[in-house]
Amino acid sequence: MSRLLNNSAEVSPPLDRWNSLAARGVQVDFPFFLAPMVGLSHVALRATARSYTPRGAQNLLFTEMLSSRRLPTERMGDRPETATEPTEINLVPQLLGNEERFIAASMRKLEVMRPAAVDINMGCPVSQALKHNWGVALMGDPTYAEEVVRTTVRLSRWPVSVKLRTGLNDDLEYLLDFCRMLEEAGAAWITLHPRTAGQQRRGAANWDYIGRAREALTIPVVGNGDVQTAQDALSLVRRTGCDGVMIGRAAVARPWVFWQIGEALGLPAPLGREDEQAPADGYAEGREFHRAFERFVDVAEPRFLERDARKRVNFFLHWGARWLDFGHELWRRASSAPDMTETRSRVEAFFTKPQRMTARTVLRG
Numbered sequence: 327m328s329r330l331l332n333n334s335a336e337v338s339p340p341l342d343r344w345n346s347l348a349a350r351g352v353q354v355d356f357p358f359f360l361a362p363m364v365g366l367s368h369v370a371l372r373a374t375a376r377s378y379t380p381r382g383a384q385n386l387l388f389t390e391m392l393s394s395r396r397l398p399t400e401r402m403g404d405r406p407e408t409a410t411e412p413t414e415i416n417l418v419p420q421l422l423g424n425e426e427r428f429i430a431a432s433m434r435k436l437e438v439m440r441p442a443a444v445d446i447n448m449g450c451p452v453s454q455a456l457k458h459n460w461g462v463a464l465m466g467d468p469t470y471a472e473e474v475v476r477t478t479v480r481l482s483r484w485p486v487s488v489k490l491r492t493g494l495n496d497d498l499e500y501l502l503d504f505c506r507m508l509e510e511a512g513a514a515w516i517t518l519h520p521r522t523a524g525q526q527r528r529g530a531a532n533w534d535y536i537g538r539a540r541e542a543l544t545i546p547v548v549g550n551g552d553v554q555t556a557q558d559a560l561s562l563v564r565r566t567g568c569d570g571v572m573i574g575r576a577a578v579a580r581p582w583v584f585w586q587i588g589e590a591l592g593l594p595a596p597l598g599r600e601d602e603q604a605p606a607d608g609y610a611e612g613r614e615f616h617r618a619f620e621r622f623v624d625v626a627e628p629r630f631l632e633r634d635a636r637k638r639v640n641f642f643l644h645w646g647a648r649w650l651d652f653g654h655e656l657w658r659r660a661s662s663a664p665d666m667t668e669t670r671s672r673v674e675a676f677f678t679k680p681q682r683m684t685a686r687t688v689l690r691g
């Protein structure tokens with residue numbers, strides 16, 4: 327597997343910790359992952375991101391958080407949250423929950439997704455999560471969190487990972503003890519978004535904590551937070567030695583970031599783009615945004631109910647267009663269109679003029 331990453335001067339994440347998960351079905355040789363994001367990480371964004379993955383490379387793509395209370399009574403695939411493509415692989419559904427009976431019933435539902443692994447959400451900071459004692463609330467009670475991990479591992483046919491934050495407070499020693507507990511309880515890997523619950527997504531993610539967690543554990547540690555460009559992703563690896571990078575908001579705006587990273591690491595271009603270079607400047611990225619948008623809509627439109635598709639398309643533009651110079655205008659025009667045909671033509675009209683994407687924007691919210 328490591329053959330893929332040996333070809334460049336850039337520092338690629340080490341693969342040895344992933345290799346030990348390969349026998350359990352987690353095949354990772356390109357550890358740059360799509361983050362779980364409510365309203366965004368559904369089949370259409372995953373298909374778009376996959377279309378930019380270096381040919382033959384194996385990464386992981388997360389679903390948005392799925393409530394373990396809701397999953398058991400739902401028909402899988404009816405909502406965008408649970409819809410999958412028959413050919414989808416490397417999928418990691420994320421569960422929000424804490425009670426054994428709901429987790430057990432959810433596991434049975436997840437079968438149809440053919441997951442590579444299942445992730446436990448220990449990062450969601452909204453008041454509902456705190457009230458129900460799940461999401462980041464679990465980080466306030468290590469004994470209970472340990473029980474949730476052990477139970478989930480016992481009930482799961484797949485490896486179980488945990489996505490967590492710094493915690494309820496900014497306390498590195500507490501965080502490291504918590505991470506050691508997760509490893510001890512059977513987590514196959516962790517993804518750390520180093521912000522406290524109170525920070526939500528404001529302020530800077532403290533990447534140093536990712537490096538410290540990696541030193542403290544023997545399972546893979548994936549770093550997450552504030553990666554906006556391919557160079558940011560590679561800096562995070564260089565600075566922390568992490569085993570992987572998870573990208574959220576920027577992967578909505580520039581899903582070709584996976585291609586750009588691959589190119590920097592000397593990997594092949596994505597399927598169908600063999601003779602091309604990854605978009606390298608603001609205008610090339612502007613053109614690619616239009617292409618990615620078309621791809622996203624092509625997947626969303628036939629799979630989701632019209633109301634759901636429009637909501638998802640508008641939300642994609644709401645987040646993704648932030649990096650475009652006139653992104654707000656694009657979102658305003660497109661999201662006020664009366665139907666999807668008109669949304670498409672307004673987006674098309676916007677891109678008849680060259681549009682520029684900035685490398686970085688001020689990330690709020």
Ligand SMILES: Cc1cc2nc3c(=O)[nH]c(=O)nc-3n(C[C@H](O)[C@H](O)[C@H](O)COP(=O)(O)O)c2cc1C
Pocket residue numbers: 361362363364365366389390391420447449450489519527550551552553572573574575576691
């Ligand atoms: C709209 C939105 C929805 C999110 N939903 C989830 C979620 O369902 N589960 C989760 O663990 N994190 C969720 N997150 C957090 C992201 O996965 C990620 O940790 C965070 O955005 C920081 O990474 P980034 O700077 O690359 O975006 C969400 C973030 C956004 C912007």
